[in-house]
């Protein structure tokens with residue numbers, strides 16, 4: 001293989017992540033000609049409705065998968081947190097890169113953190129997971145929808161539409177915007193989306209040579225953690241329709257997982273945690289999901 005075409009979304013963050021993967025592949029495989037193929041997806045184009053209303057996270061992948069199926073691209077680069085728990089049949093994730101910052105960040109031009117917000121302050125986020133955790137801490141806040149790419153969201157904050165917004169630290173850092181983070185919202189107090197901060201590479205599952213090439217970028221410790229988080233989400237039938245948060249980390253010989261399911265309406269939430277050996281992340285995710293359901297998570301999950 002001497003040429004590799006990477007399908008990517010066109011947002012500045014998506015382009016940064018794909019360029020990052022391209023650079024890592026060029027460094028590891030000198031002589032490999034790596035090229036980006038920027039494509040527009042429905043998830044990027046439809047900004048006036050919530051993601052849940054137009055069909056969920058898969059909308060960010062579909063056009064890239066069509067390009068791979070048609071032979072116009074060899075692989076695609078995604079934020080793993082935007083990848084549905086069940087991949088489309090015929091596709092695989094040969095590489096999950098070493099995780100960057102997992103945390104959410106509190107971003108405001110006026111206030112130093114959630115506790116410093118005045119009563120009734122307007123906070124912008126369309127994420128049910130972020131809404132549920134904000135409500136749990138501060139039932140008085142006005143939560144306002146905010147979609148669009150990272151730069152668009154920051155521009156709306158700067159225009160005065162919101163007192164604060166919540167964004168992933170990893171995205172801000174990748175775009176050189178880390179000075180916008182006024183406070184970190186760290187695990188386990190505040191939990192991120194399953195797999196937040198991890199970049200994944202997707203390709204067709206019928207190309208072993210390609211799979212092997214891409215797998216050179218896989219980070220085993222990250223894969224163990226995000227598999228536990230995604231297994232928990234999968235067992236809860238999680239999607240962007242439900243406020244599910246999870247964070248797993250390695251602690252010596254043990255893999256630890258902390259999960260949360262909550263209500264974006266009233267701030268009620270249940271939490272559960274557990275631990276296993278490194279190799280048992282799937283079972284750990286399923287077990288923590290069961291604990292969440294025993295604690296009443298079903299009340300916050302659809303149907």
Ligand SMILES: NCc1[nH]cc(CCC(=O)O)c1CC(=O)O
Pocket residue numbers: 079080081082150166167168169170171195196197198199
């Ligand atoms: N939902 C959009 C999205 N998908 C991935 C990231 C951040 C990067 C990452 O998690 O790796 C973001 C932006 C955000 O949530 O602020």
